[in-house]
Amino acid sequence: MNTIIGRVTQNAEINTLANNKQVVNFSVATNESYKNKQGERKEQTTYFNCSYWISPNVAKILTVGALVELSGRVSSRAWIGKDGEIKSGLNFHTSQIKLHSSGQKSDTGEKQSNETSQGTNAFADETEDDLPF
DSSP, X not given: OEEEEEEEEEEEEEEEOTTSOEEXXXXXXXXXXEXXXXXXXXXEEEXXXXXXXXXXXXXXXXXXXXXXXXXXXXXXXXXXXTTSOEEEEEEEEEEEEEEEEOSSOOHHHHHHHHHHHHHHHTTTTOOGGGXXX
């Protein structure tokens, strides 16, 4: 079993097959850094087309930008594109998903900043005359 950590690059889609089985399809990008022979730091991004067969409910958390840790099996495939060129891709047959951070913006951060500014406004009614010094 392999484990990868990466960010979701497009929102997950649920596809229903002819036998009514459902699969969640999504893509993930992983980043690795290394030093080349000249000592320069290089970044390498690898893209995986992922499938998850266990439950379609997971699709709602697999949104663009979400950081996920996936366990499963890697495979590759090759095909001839519409342009006649040979294409290839990496597939990740996912058996476990762990969400590290959501790709959606959280409302709690905005609410907290609003509450903080309201707390500060509570002192706006006080005048300089009320200060003890």
